[in-house]
Amino acid sequence: MTGGDIEVEVDGRSVAVPEGVPLLTAVRVAGVELPALCSDDRLSPAGSCRTCLVRADGAVVAACVTPAVSGMRIEAAADYLWHLRRDTVELIAGALPPRALTAENPGELAELCRSLGIGPDAAQAGGGRGVDHSHPYVHLDRDLCIACGRCVRMCAEVQGTFALTLTGRGADTVVAPGNGGPWAQSDCVSCGGCVDTCPTGALTEAGRGRGLTSGHRRAATRTTCGYCGVGCALDVVTSDGEVTAVLPARDGPVNQGHACVKGRFAHGYLTSPERLAQPLLRRDGRLEPVPWEEAIGQVARGLRAAVTGGGADCVAAISSARATNEENYLVQKFMRTVVGTNNIDNCSRLCHSPSAAGLTASLGLSGGTDSFDDVEQSDCLLVVGANPVEAHPVVGARLLRRVLHGGAGLIVADPRAVGLALHADAHLRPRPGTNVALFHGLAHILLAEGLADEDFLRERATGLPELTALLEDYPPDRVSAITGVPAEDLVAAARLYGRAERPAIVYGLGVTEHLHGTDGVRSLANLAILRGAVGTDRGYGINPLRGQNNVQGASDMGALPDLLPGYGKVTDPGARSRAEAVWGGRVPDRPGLRIPDMFAAARAGELRALWIIGEDVCATDPDSDRVAEALRACPLVVCNELFLSETARHCDVVLPATSWLEKDGTFVNFDRRFQRVRPAVPAPGETRSDFDIVRAVAAAMGTDLGCPTPAHALSECGRVAPMFAGLSHERLDREGAVPWPCPHPGHPGESKLYAERFATPDGLAHLTTAPYLPPGEQPDADFPLLLVTGRRWAHYNSGSMTRRGGNLALDPVDHLDLHPDDAARYAVRNGARLIVESRHGRARLIARVGEQTSPGQVFSSFHFPASGVNRLTSDHADTVTSCPEYKVTAVRIEVDPRG
Numbered sequence: 086m087t088g089g090d091i092e093v094e095v096d097g098r099s100v101a102v103p104e105g106v107p108l109l110t111a112v113r114v115a116g117v118e119l120p121a122l123c124s125d126d127r128l129s130p131a132g133s134c135r136t137c138l139v140r141a142d143g144a145v146v147a148a149c150v151t152p153a154v155s156g157m158r159i160e161a162a163a164d165y166l167w168h169l170r171r172d173t174v175e176l177i178a179g180a181l182p183p184r185a186l187t188a189e190n191p192g193e194l195a196e197l198c199r200s201l202g203i204g205p206d207a208a209q210a211g212g213g214r215g216v217d218h219s220h221p222y223v224h225l226d227r228d229l230c231i232a233c234g235r236c237v238r239m240c241a242e243v244q245g246t247f248a249l250t251l252t253g254r255g256a257d258t259v260v261a262p263g264n265g266g267p268w269a270q271s272d273c274v275s276c277g278g279c280v281d282t283c284p285t286g287a288l289t290e291a292g293r294g295r296g297l298t299s300g301h302r303r304a305a306t307r308t309t310c311g312y313c314g315v316g317c318a319l320d321v322v323t324s325d326g327e328v329t330a331v332l333p334a335r336d337g338p339v340n341q342g343h344a345c346v347k348g349r350f351a352h353g354y355l356t357s358p359e360r361l362a363q364p365l366l367r368r369d370g371r372l373e374p375v376p377w378e379e380a381i382g383q384v385a386r387g388l389r390a391a392v393t394g395g396g397a398d399c400v401a402a403i404s405s406a407r408a409t410n411e412e413n414y415l416v417q418k419f420m421r422t423v424v425g426t427n428n429i430d431n432c433s434r435l436c437h438s439p440s441a442a443g444l445t446a447s448l449g450l451s452g453g454t455d456s457f458d459d460v461e462q463s464d465c466l467l468v469v470g471a472n473p474v475e476a477h478p479v480v481g482a483r484l485l486r487r488v489l490h491g492g493a494g495l496i497v498a499d500p501r502a503v504g505l506a507l508h509a510d511a512h513l514r515p516r517p518g519t520n521v522a523l524f525h526g527l528a529h530i531l532l533a534e535g536l537a538d539e540d541f542l543r544e545r546a547t548g549l550p551e552l553t554a555l556l557e558d559y560p561p562d563r564v565s566a567i568t569g570v571p572a573e574d575l576v577a578a579a580r581l582y583g584r585a586e587r588p589a590i591v592y593g594l595g596v597t598e599h600l601h602g603t604d605g606v607r608s609l610a611n612l613a614i615l616r617g618a619v620g621t622d623r624g625y626g627i628n629p630l631r632g633q634n635n636v637q638g639a640s641d642m643g644a645l646p647d648l649l650p651g652y653g654k655v656t657d658p659g660a661r662s663r664a665e666a667v668w669g670g671r672v673p674d675r676p677g678l679r680i681p682d683m684f685a686a687a688r689a690g691e692l693r694a695l696w697i698i699g700e701d702v703c704a705t706d707p708d709s710d711r712v713a714e715a716l717r718a719c720p721l722v723v724c725n726e727l728f729l730s731e732t733a734r735h736c737d738v739v740l741p742a743t744s745w746l747e748k749d750g751t752f753v754n755f756d757r758r759f760q761r762v763r764p765a766v767p768a769p770g771e772t773r774s775d776f777d778i779v780r781a782v783a784a785a786m787g788t789d790l791g792c793p794t795p796a797h798a799l800s801e802c803g804r805v806a807p808m809f810a811g812l813s814h815e816r817l818d819r820e821g822a823v824p825w826p827c828p829h830p831g832h833p834g835e836s837k838l839y840a841e842r843f844a845t846p847d848g849l850a851h852l853t854t855a856p857y858l859p860p861g862e863q864p865d866a867d868f869p870l871l872l873v874t875g876r877r878w879a880h881y882n883s884g885s886m887t888r889r890g891g892n893l894a895l896d897p898v899d900h901l902d903l904h905p906d907d908a909a910r911y912a913v914r915n916g917a918r919l920i921v922e923s924r925h926g927r928a929r930l931i932a933r934v935g936e937q938t939s940p941g942q943v944f945s946s947f948h949f950p951a952s953g954v955n956r957l958t959s960d961h962a963d964t965v966t967s968c969p970e971y972k973v974t975a976v977r978i979e980v981d982p983r984g
């Protein structure tokens with residue numbers, strides 16, 4: 086018994102439980118399992134099905150909704166109670182058609198009936214209420230619905246979407262989408278939670294995922310999702326070498342049984358007829374299938390010729406944040422030791438490179454400061470320039486839960502009315518590109534109102550006098566003029582953050598993808614430092630929602646032009662010699678080219694070979710017409726791809742690669758956890774893993790790269806990078822997830838950073854005094870609207886995987902969101918075909934009129950390369966890291982005269 090526990094008696098046995106828990110819990114503690122068809126541990130109790138009847142202090146009650154009171158005497162196992170419960174279950178089953186209890190429908194109700202000796206003939210109802218099969222992934226059979234409401238509560242309480250309701254009366258009550266129309270047109274975001282909790286099979290996964298038994302689940306392959314950086318643990322059920330279903334793991338450390346439309350359902354790409362199955366080689370201008378040996382030979386000869394002709398720095402590679410740690414480790418090792426150049430980068434450049442640079446400068450390490458489990462405990466969440474409801478849905482759902490049910494305050498800073506903003510205590514809508522002014526404005530108020538932690542600032546931080554002087558220029562009225570955020574909202578938000586006991590900052594690309602993205606990250610970190618809310622028990626620091634499944638890992642592994650595995654600088658002789666000792670070769674000491682510099686070098690005729698591994702640069706890099714120009718100018722362009730992407734079309738050699746469901750290795754998620762990736766299905770056609778491809782190219786160039794398996798590669802990486810020395814596949818197989826830094830095998834990893842000191846050279850947190858500077862582009866008379874680009878929930882980046890499967894039905898095109906005022910001004914109807922032009926290029930998008938964006942601002946996704954959104958974006962980039970200014974482009978729109 087612990088403090089706050091009470092004692093109750095269950096069938097004569099005394100048990101201790103926390104006061105107020107439902108009797109169902111107490112009975113389970115006593116070892117009696119009750120049927121409970123409307124109950125799910127993750128949901129609030131409903132007490133609607135009456136199958137968990139017990140007798141408590143003389144009265145028969147539903148155990149799931151009756152709170153335990155000290156000294157209560159509960160009867161649970163008596164025969165007469167089992168009869169009562171059996172009768173109730175029989176009554177429920179009797180209202181269903183026979184198919185409810187057949188072997189093809191192995192749900193919780195069917196299993197319960199079997200265990201209670203209720204035969205299939207108990208279900209005799211006629212049915213006739215019909216089905217809703219409008220949705221690509223979730224199917225409803227109304228006749229099997231017992232109106233237990235689990236799906237409705239799942240949608241509201243776990244997912245936070247509120248898409249479902251119960252309609253009808255009495256025996257006709259049935260689940261329905263809240264909009265009253267078909268499921269496919271509802272607010273459902275296809276997380277699959279309703280299907281998971283449905284006890285009867287009324288809600289099932291469409292297609293092969295129907296009718297899974299516990300046996301299927303036990304035989305599943307545990308892996309880590311290969312879409313975004315949340316790092317959901319998934320159990321992949323297969324049959325005949327194909328994926329049948331992907332189930333979120335209940336013991337997944339981040340997802341805790343939840344998933345989203347991508348990880349759970351977007352695996353149709355695996356078997357797409359467009360999937361590349363053979364290497365392709367350009368001959369007479371056309372890409373033609375060739376045997377592997379020939380393709381690899383061509384790449385090896387091409388790379389050697391480039392080095393011979395122009396030196397090692399004429400070769401560059403872009404490694405993939407979609408690929409594993411081990412693959413990224415090997416790619417950078419190949420470039421540094423076999424080619425002899427530091428020209429290696431990854432898509433972190435386009436994404437959170439300002440986080441890496443900014444957090445390192447302010448606090449010392451290139452990662453978020455706290456685990457998400459801790460962040461979730463915060464009493465005040467400041468979510469800045471991130472839209473987790475769409476881009477990190479499992480995190481979005483957890484944050485929403487904390488706000489709606491856990492009492493945390495929420496401040497959202499985003500120009501758009503994103504999902505979380507609807508539930509925020511304060512929603513600040515800065516003009517895109519004005520973050521630095523916004524954060525300085527908040528800092529000004531923290532200082533002015535005495536909300537800074539003076540002891541912390543004295544002992545653990547540096548730069549306060551300089552910052553105090555700078556902040557004089559950022560009083561609320563001036564900041565309001567720059568950002569457009571009303572001064573009183575600034576004050577309200579600063580007070581919420583400033584007075585919270587344990588505030589946490591969570592942020593996204595709305596901070597980084599700007600001309601002054603690194604200044605944005607650093608001035609945001611200022612707020613946590615001012616409050617002493619980082620590296621202490623007085624807050625949960627500052628945490629980027631890293632984007633790709635393994636973008637943290639790709640950088641951790643040294644797929645960067647200036648940094649080695651574990652973030653040793655290539656210019657640091659100590660770091661180089663540690664790597665050289667393990668690799669047995671010289672490591673070049675000159676930092677290499679960043680992605681945009683690679684393209685510039687190609688256009689200038691200075692790059693002779695470029696190897697692109699899993700990035701569709703022609704679709705997703707900015708000013709994409711100029712990217713295509715760079716590829717055309719480069720004599721040898723090779724890519725590893727799943728599909729004939731926009732980039733692959735420009736390549737000389739295309740190597741068909743395996744994807745996350747087909748390979749072995751590890752990913753690092755957004756809160757720095759290493760987790761295992763395991764092949765669930767065999768590699769299709771002649772595809773090979775990026776790991777094997779890099780090794781084969783090295784072998785063809787006469788070098789054995791070592792690391793015969795991914796497990797060897799991670800171990801070797803631990804020898805180069807002390808912060809990963811404690812990690813191995815074997816350990817991760819045993820423990821599931823381990824965060825870095827993890828310096829030795831017995832070390833648990835540090836989920837919270839900087840408890841003792843910051844990892845900066847002087848051990849202090851560094852406040853920045855970077856002033857606000859305007860964004861690279863401004864609207865003017867010719868280009869009067871400000872375009873922000875970003876994500877939609879159903880698609881993933883270039884869309885190469887999510888466009889090939891059911892997600893296409895959920896969201897078939899890139900839309901341009903615009904405010905009704907602008908729609909009226911430019912005579913644009915909802916759904917109109919638009920031509921959008923910037924100073925750099927032109928795109929075609931479908932108008933969506935609504936109030937999510939402010940007047941004068943428009944928003945579009947970039948998930949359909951054919952729409953050409955990245956033709957619009959400019960080559961302005963963060964002045965520190967070259968991260969593109971994707972979030973600010975001046976555009977004009979017109980309705981396409983062709984209709």
Ligand SMILES: Nc1nc2c(c(=O)[nH]1)N[C@H]1C(S)=C(S)[C@@H](COP(=O)(O)OP(=O)(O)OC[C@H]3O[C@@H](n4cnc5c(=O)[nH]c(N)nc54)[C@H](O)[C@@H]3O)O[C@H]1N2
Nearest residue numbers: 313470471472476517518593594595632875876878881882
């Ligand atoms: N469904 C889906 N999920 C994804 C992805 C996907 O493509 N689709 N991609 C993954 C990747 S690679 C990444 S990096 C992450 C990105 O995840 P997020 O960072 O959440 O994504 P974005 O939608 O690009 O941008 C976030 C927000 O920044 C806001 N914003 C723009 N400018 C400003 C500004 O000046 N100030 C402030 N405060 N906010 C601003 C935008 O309005 C937008 O809502 O998502 C990952 N998850």
Ligand SMILES: Nc1nc2c(c(=O)[nH]1)N[C@H]1C(S)=C(S)[C@@H](COP(=O)(O)OP(=O)(O)OC[C@H]3O[C@@H](n4cnc5c(=O)[nH]c(N)nc54)[C@H](O)[C@@H]3O)O[C@H]1N2
Nearest residue numbers: 407436699700701705725727742744874882883885947971
């Ligand atoms: N306008 C605009 N553009 C943006 C952004 C924005 O906010 N606005 N965001 C930027 C950001 S944050 C990012 S991260 C980039 C993402 O841009 P990309 O990295 O180009 O996008 P992805 O679609 O994730 O995937 C890249 C390619 O890798 C392939 N692939 C998937 N898995 C594997 C694998 O295991 N091996 C190999 N070899 N290939 C694989 C896919 O088929 C796909 O073609 O986009 C950037 N572009």
Ligand SMILES: [Mo]
Nearest residue numbers: 435436632633
């Ligand atoms: Mo990203």
